[in-house]
Amino acid sequence: MTFPRECWYVAATLDELGDTLVARRILGTPVVLYRLADGSIAALEDRCAHRPYPLSAGHRDGDRIVCGYHGCTYDPDGTCVLVPSQDNPPLGAQVRAFPVHVSGPFVWVWMGTPGGARLRPPPATPELSSGAGWSSTGERRDVAANFMLLHEHYLDLTNVFEMHAEMVPPGIEALPPLEEVQISETSVSYVRELPKAPLAPWETEASGLDAVEAFGRRETGTFVTPGLHRQTYTITGADGPVFELVRLHGFTPQTNGSTRVFLQLAWRGDAVAADAGERLADVFHAMADRDTAVLETMQRCLDEDETPRRYVNVKADRAALRARRIVQSMIEDERGR
Ligand code: FES
Known part of the structure; x- marks a missing residue:
């Protein structure tokens, strides 16, 4: 796929995001978006770390997402915090969380290098x-x-x-x-x-x-x-x-x-x-x-x-x-x- 990744893109408008999990494909990557209890927006890679299954097909448990296949549970920062079939999640079990910036109706997402978002603000509107x-x-x-x-x-x-x-x-x-x-x-x-x-x-x-x-x-x-x-x-x-x-x-x-x-x-x-x-x-x-x-x-x-x-x-x-x-x-x- 040929598009710049080191750039902010609009992932959604604010009125699209509420309690439900919203699935998007952005730069070829599946992303799930949802609004947290404090009103901020989380954007996670829409793939469970366990198997190729979309997190957006699961359900919410407060600010966490529970995978709809075996129940692995994720914090909004992408960390897997619960695997129902064992005491602790495997080391490194997580999905990527993407930086989000809300400005007016636009919910911007950064799909580029982790850390790169801090160097370039999204365009002003x-x-x-x-x-x-x-x-x-x-x-x-x-x-x-x-x-x-x-x-x-x-x-x-x-x-x-x-x-x-x-x-x-x-x-x-x-x-x-x-x-x-x-x-x-x-x-x-x-x-x-x-x-x-x-x-x-x-x-x-x-x-x-x-x-x-x-x-x-x-x-x-x-x-x-x-x-x-x-x-x-x-x-x-x-x-x-x-x-x-x-x-x-x-x-x-x-x-x-x-x-x-x-x-x-x-x-x-x-x-x-x-x-x-x-x-x-x-x-x-x-x-x-x-x-x-x-x-x-x-x-x-x-x-x-x-x-x-x-x-x-x-x-x-x-x-x-x-x-x-x-x-x-x-x-x-x-x-x-
Ligand atoms: S595929 Fe998500 S918990 Fe197994």
Whole structure:
């Protein structure tokens, strides 16, 4: 499997985790997640140390997990503390416990080198937790496509005319070229300014602004880490921003050909409608359905190609190509370590 491991990924959203054991596959590894009595989250390798059986198929005993096969019992740190058929557990009987960090709705997990999590905090998502006028909503879905297809898709929005024409402000026939692609060693982002235009229906309904007035838009997209993509869409009036929308995608590889997507939308503005959240959730859910269909089709085409073939790149692919290089170099660094 080819994905960077030295990186935080979203394992779940907080509202998914309660008393029950939640099974996930993250970077090819089975993981079981659950909420402890003190409200914190535990993430353990979802395999009993005794035999290849998922702990998530067992049950809880307070903060411990009891395996559903022979009853071996585990503390939240992964230590096996009880084997029913003998006095003491064998020396070293334990499963891996993964570091977890909760920030806003995201439950991040570190699947990399033990101890490495302390060196790199997960990416900040202040719009999801800081208040400051922001509201947010989200959804999750599994997409049968490699996570890099998703990153590349969201770093090139020139597909919007073909795939999501209803999102384009009236009168705009083409997206201006990327004004700026900012590249660092580990991230890439672009900025694009749209000419002034009246509001598209979805913009009016979400922002509460006057539909006939002309507004500017500033759009940015950032490959933050292999686990997070961030887009902003700001509608500007004469005196500055009047509506801001942030679209965050947590991309968590399950296998080479499947990705769990955690979409969170955050918005604020001068005249935001009371039902803006429902409207935005509907609009971006419909977009995500169309995106998913295209991404899964591309993955099928890749799987069907008998020999890997080269596809041409165009100028709009600049940011996506850079993101691919960053991920490749992270994977090579990890292999060389
Ligand atoms: S497989 Fe878990 S206790 Fe035997």
